[in-house]
Amino acid sequence: MAKPLLATAAFTGCFGCHMSLLDIDDRILKLVELVEFDKSPINDIKTFSRPVDVGLLEGGISNDENVEQLRLFRENCKILISVGQCAITGGVPAMRNTVPLKECFEEAYLRGPSVVDGVLPNDPDIPILLDKVYPCHEVVKIDYFLPGCPPSADTLWAALTALLTGKDMGLPYELIKYD
Amino acid sequence: MSEDTITILIDGKAIQAEPGQTIMQAADAAGLYIPRLCGHKDLPPGGHCRVCTVKVNGRPASACTFPAVEGQVIESDTDEINTLRRTVIEMLFVEGNHTCPACEASGNCELQALGYRLGLVATELPYLNVPREMDASHKDVYIDRGRCVLCGRCVRASKLVDGKTVFGFAGRGIGKRVAVDAEHALSETAMSATDKAASICPTGCLVVKGKGWATPVGKRDYDTMPIGSDIEQQAAG
Numbered sequence: 001m002a003k004p005l006l007a008t009a010a011f012t013g014c015f016g017c018h019m020s021l022l023d024i025d026d027r028i029l030k031l032v033e034l035v036e037f038d039k040s041p042i043n044d045i046k047t048f049s050r051p052v053d054v055g056l057l058e059g060g061i062s063n064d065e066n067v068e069q070l071r072l073f074r075e076n077c078k079i080l081i082s083v084g085q086c087a088i089t090g091g092v093p094a095m096r097n098t099v100p101l102k103e104c105f106e107e108a109y110l111r112g113p114s115v116v117d118g119v120l121p122n123d124p125d126i127p128i129l130l131d132k133v134y135p136c137h138e139v140v141k142i143d144y145f146l147p148g149c150p151p152s153a154d155t156l157w158a159a160l161t162a163l164l165t166g167k168d169m170g171l172p173y174e175l176i177k178y179d
Numbered sequence: 180m181s182e183d184t185i186t187i188l189i190d191g192k193a194i195q196a197e198p199g200q201t202i203m204q205a206a207d208a209a210g211l212y213i214p215r216l217c218g219h220k221d222l223p224p225g226g227h228c229r230v231c232t233v234k235v236n237g238r239p240a241s242a243c244t245f246p247a248v249e250g251q252v253i254e255s256d257t258d259e260i261n262t263l264r265r266t267v268i269e270m271l272f273v274e275g276n277h278t279c280p281a282c283e284a285s286g287n288c289e290l291q292a293l294g295y296r297l298g299l300v301a302t303e304l305p306y307l308n309v310p311r312e313m314d315a316s317h318k319d320v321y322i323d324r325g326r327c328v329l330c331g332r333c334v335r336a337s338k339l340v341d342g343k344t345v346f347g348f349a350g351r352g353i354g355k356r357v358a359v360d361a362e363h364a365l366s367e368t369a370m371s372a373t374d375k376a377a378s379i380c381p382t383g384c385l386v387v388k389g390k391g392w393a394t395p396v397g398k399r400d401y402d403t404m405p406i407g408s409d410i411e412q413q414a415a416g
Contacts, residue, residue: 082301085279085280088302089278089301090306091280092278092280092281095278095281098309098310098325099310135302135306137301137303138305145300145301146300147300147301149279173403174402174403176295176300177295178280178285178291178294178295179280179282179286179291179396
C-alpha cells in the first residue's frame with residue numbers, strides 16, 4: 001500500500017508550528033517512513049499533484065491569497081487539521097481585529113513613529129488584506145484541531161501517529177495547551 | 180456525626196454536609212470538584228458565571244449559592260452538564276479578546292484552565308472582536324478589559340476585603356464592563372498593588388505590573404495538573 005500523503009500550509013502565522021513539527025528530532029525519520037510529503041513549505045512543492053490524505057494548516061486567514069490556498073487545501077485533502085492558535089482563533093495576528101483596517105494601514109504606513117515619507121502599499125502582487133483575520137474553520141470545514149502556540153513536538157507527533165495508524169488520539173492533559 | 184448532618188447525593192456518591200453549607204462547600208470538603216470561575220475561597224459566592232451549574236433534583240442551579248438540603252440528588256460531572264459548562268467557557272472566550280499566546284496570565288489563568296479541564300480544544304463560535312478599553316494609568320496595576328470575564332471578584336474583594344470599593348460594574352448586557360470609582364482612570368483611585376483585588380483576577384484582566392512571565396513554562400499553576408486537582412487531592416490525601 002502506498003504511504004499516506006501529507007501536505008502542509010503556512011498562512012498568517014509565524015511559521016512556529018512548522019518549526020515545532022521539525023522539533024520532533026529523530027522521529028522525523030520515522031515520520032518519513034509513515035508518510036510522503038506533498039505540497040508543503042518544507043519541501044517547497046508549490047502545487048498539489050494528486051489527492052492528499054492529510055493537510056496541516058498553520059496560521060489564520062488574513063488575505064485573499066490565504067482564502068484561495070485554504071480552499072485549494074480543502075479540495076485536495078481528505079482530512080484538514082487546524083494546527084496552532086492562529087489557525088484555530090486567528091491568534092496574535094487577529095489582535096488587529098478590534099481595530100478598523102484603515103486605521104491599521106495608517107498606523108503602519110503613514111502615522112507610525114518610525115515612518116518616514118509614508119506611502120500605502122498598492123502593488124498588484126501584494127495579496128489584499130481582509131477586514132479581519134479569520135480562523136480557518138470560518139472559511140472551510142476543518143476536521144480536527146490541535147491547539148498550542150505552537151503545539152509541542154510531542155503533541156504533533158502523538159496526534160499525527162495516532163491519525164496515521166488509526167488509533168484514538170486521547171492526548172494527555174499536558175499536551176493540550178493554548179500557548 | 181451530629182444529628183444535624185445532612186446527606187446529599189452527588190453523581191451517585193453520598194456526601195455529608197453541615198447545615199448552612201452550600202452544595203459547593205460540601206462537595207469541596209468531600210473532594211468532589213465542581214468547576215467554578217467567579218467563585219473564590221476568600222470571597223462570598225457571586226453566582227455570576229454559571230460554570231458551577233449542577234442539576235439539583237433535576238433542576239439547574241448554581242452550586243456556589245444553592246444550600247445543601249437533606250436528600251438532594253445532584254448531577255455534576257455528567258456529559259450534559261460539562262457540555263453546558265464548556266459552552267459557557269467558549270462564549271466567554273469569543274466575547275472577549277483572549278489571546279492566550281500574548282497574555283501574561285497564560286498558564287495561571289482560570290478561564291484557560293477550565294477550557295483545558297472541560298476539553299475545549301477549539302473555539303468554534305465566531306469571535307465578537309469588540310474593542311475594549313485598557314487602563315494602564317496606575318503605576319502598579321493595569322486593567323485590560325478585553326480579558327475580563329465579568330466575574331466580579333475584584334468588585335467583591337475591593338469592597339469586602341480591602342474596604343475600598345475601587346471597582347463596580349457599569350452598563351448592561353454585552354456592554355457591561357468593570358468600572359473604577361474615579362472620574363477618569365484607576366490612577367485616581369485608592370487602589371494599591373497589595374490589595375486583595377489586585378491579585379484575585381482569574382484571567383489577565385487585572386494585573387500587577389512588572390511580574391509577568393516570572394514562572395517558566397512547565398511550572399505554572401495549570402501546566403501539568405488540571406484546575407481543581409488541589410480539591411480532589413486534599414480529600415484523597
